[in-house]
Amino acid sequence: MRARGTSATTTTTTRTSIDRSRRWRRCGALRASTRDDDGRDATARESDAEAFEEMVVLHESEAVVIVNKPRGMSFHSEFAPGALARLRTQMGERTAVMSVHRLDKPTSGILVFAKNARARDALSKAFEEREIVKYYVGMSNRKPRKKMGTVRGDMTRSRRKAWMLTSTTESPAETKFVSFGARGMGERALRMFVFRPMTGKTHQLRVAAKSLGSPLLGDDTYGGERDVDRTYLHACAIRIPKSVLGETIQIICSPIGTGDEWDPAAFDRYFPESLANDFGAWFDDQPLLRSTVDGDANEQ
Numbered sequence: 508m509r510a511r512g513t514s515a516t517t518t519t520t521t522r523t524s525i526d527r528s529r530r531w532r533r534c535g536a537l538r539a540s541t542r543d544d545d546g547r548d549a550t551a552r553e554s555d556a557e558a559f560e561e562m563v564v565l566h567e568s569e570a571v572v573i574v575n576k577p578r579g580m581s582f583h584s585e586f587a588p589g590a591l592a593r594l595r596t597q598m599g600e601r602t603a604v605m606s607v608h609r610l611d612k613p614t615s616g617i618l619v620f621a622k623n624a625r626a627r628d629a630l631s632k633a634f635e636e637r638e639i640v641k642y643y644v645g646m647s648n649r650k651p652r653k654k655m656g657t658v659r660g661d662m663t664r665s666r667r668k669a670w671m672l673t674s675t676t677e678s679p680a681e682t683k684f685v686s687f688g689a690r691g692m693g694e695r696a697l698r699m700f701v702f703r704p705m706t707g708k709t710h711q712l713r714v715a716a717k718s719l720g721s722p723l724l725g726d727d728t729y730g731g732e733r734d735v736d737r738t739y740l741h742a743c744a745i746r747i748p749k750s751v752l753g754e755t756i757q758i759i760c761s762p763i764g765t766g767d768e769w770d771p772a773a774f775d776r777y778f779p780e781s782l783a784n785d786f787g788a789w790f791d792d793q794p795l796l797r798s799t800v801d802g803d804a805n806e807q
Contacts, residue, residue: 562597568622569622569623570621570625570753574590576618577615579612582612590610603623605623605627606620614738614740616643616760617744617745629752630747633751634707639747643700643740645716646689646691646698647716648691648724648732649720650720651686651716651721652719653719657795658680659681659682660672660680661675661677670714682704682712683703683796684701684703686700689773690770691724692767697768698721699770700716700721701796703798713728725739726738737766743759743761744757755786759778786800
């Protein structure tokens with residue numbers, strides 16, 4: 508049986524079909540115990556990854572399957588089967604599973620896969636042309652240089668698998684963000700970020716956080732606090748307009764329960780359960796985060 512997401516009020520067990528015009532899902536917390544720091548504790552990461560027998564399915568139709576990827580699980584197979592291989596096993600030989608975008612190994616949350624070539628092409632094009640809107644949340648123990656705004660610049664390789672942001676803009680990474688106060692374990696003061704990536708560069712959000720002077724908790728590669736249980740970055744929401752697959756899909760996936768430092772009240776401040784039922788503009792009072800699924804393409 509495939510694992511599916513749950514919350515306090517909803518169990519997402521309904522199988523959806525392509526002719527359903529509007530579907531939403533809010534996934535519950537997926538508890539796990541892995542930790543990843545981009546190069547250390549490989550043995551621990553391998554044994555932890557093997558504990559994940561199935562990924563939680565958040566949404567499925569004839570065209571697409573969307574899952575909640577655990578933290579510490581690679582997209583491609585390394586020490587243990589990666590997310591793509593695991594989902595192919597989970598779905599069975601009769602179901603094709605094709606990648607259309609990726610998440611970094613330490614990043615948890617929403618990951619989209621196509622189930623046929625037509626859907627793969629449509630989703631890949633929609634991601635490239637920014638028709639699909641994604642939101643991430645992150646946590647830091649350092650105040651950013653500015654509370655909200657846009658981080659934009661080219662990214663170049665540095666060292667130790669790291670990237671760095673430059674002042675040039677030939678092929679820039681672009682991230683819009685809002686930050687606010689939050690409380691971590693033991694009520695310590697932290698900052699929570701809501702990121703809206705406009706591009707999909709490798710390590711883009713982690714580099715953006717570092718450039719703001721607020722590396723993410725657990726992100727040792729970019730100078731984040733190491734003495735925590737995970738890297739605090741989670742793909743928490745997605746909006747796919749009807750024009751892409753023939754149905755409007757929007758999912759909110761809470762990170763609560765996947766790490767000690769997440770603040771439930773802070774997350775619910777920006778992503779209340781009611782938001783998943785709203786097919787109009789999200790974050791109408793926050794221009795940096797604002798998006799629609801069926802309106803003006805420029806609002807995407």
